Amino acid sequence: MSALAIFFQIGPEWIWGENTGNVVLNDLYVPGLVTIGIACLVLPFITEFGLMDYVGVLVQRPFRALFRVPGRSAIDATASWLGGSSVGVIVTAQQYESGQYSAREAAIIATNFSIVSIAFCYVIVDVLRLEAYFLPFYGVLTLTGIICAVIMARIPPLSRKPDTYLVEGQALDTPIGEGSSRSRALDAALKKASSAPPSSKMAKGVAINILDIWLGLIPAGIFIALVAVVLAEYTPIFAIISQPFVPLLSTLSVESPVEAAPAMVIGFAEMFLPALTAADIPSIATRFVVAVVSVGQLIFMSEVGILMLKSSLPLNLLDLVVIFLLRTLILLPMAVIAAAIIF
DSSP: OHHHHHHTTOSOHHHHSTTTHHIIIIIIIHHHHHHHHHHHHHHHHHHSSSHHHHHHHHTHHHHHHHHSSOTTHHHHHHHHHHHOHHHHHHHHHHHHHTTSSOHHHHHHHHHHSOOOOHHHHHHHHHHTTOGGGHHHHHHHHHHHHHHHHHHHTTSTTGGGSOOOOSSTTOOOOOOTTSSOHHHHHHHHHHHHHHTOOOHHHHHHHHHHHHHHIIIIIHHHHHHHHHHHHHHHHHOSHHHHHTTTHHHHHHHTTOSSHHHHHHHHHGGGTOTTHHHHHHTTOSOHHHHHHHHHHHHHTOOOIIIIIHHHHHSSSSOOHHHHHHHHHHHHHHHHHHHHHHHHHHO
């Protein structure tokens, strides 16, 4: 209904206006429909023919040591990097439902590895007028994201999730030390590929996934994003609830702390909004901090948040709120230090 009201300009202008509904529908969700559709088409080739298992064995040791998750989760992050954060969540949920990840591993991977696509990162940088600093921005984002994931995997609520499986006995981690890593990786990949389902079953699964997301997730996401944009455009609600961040930003010597504070919280509704609210801040360093923190928060309800709650992943709304705030508090000082060095 929200999409129809925006498209046909039904109702008051604040619903379908240039800075509200038009942004939500044309800038966010029309490209998203295409991206998610293509991603669902290629997902079986990622998960069913041994790619995850091959890469998983090769990077098993560092991923276990750093993030306490299987090495195959590297593919979740890669899928997100190429196709968008929702793609990473879909991959993680499917792996959890098939018994490849425990509840704790799935929760860690979904909330730390479902990174935003590199294309969307450039959109954020462009809105904040930081195009000349894209490479430093992406380098800082990558480093802070790794550090944040290392910390988040070891603290509640993620560390307290149980190591239980929806399907017992399906985890595919190959024991470290039995043959060379390449030979073990190849064996794992061939074993997985040999048990791939028939093409008709995969095609049916792809169709169900696309329709489920297009008809179930996207409409709810449009509604949440529209409400958030309207509240940001016409009310002071985000300025009010972000007040606790003003003294924190001042303590960290961030310029324009009052103007930057709303960007610290509004991203929970939609990741694109912090860039819109901070685009006119004069300080380039402050805009850089907003870019790093907003993209690194990862949790936003208009897309991945709904997808996580709708899936079988062991995450509830309180978990997502706490994880969002913890990621913000961890990322913020690192982003400020990086901005001080660069600028």
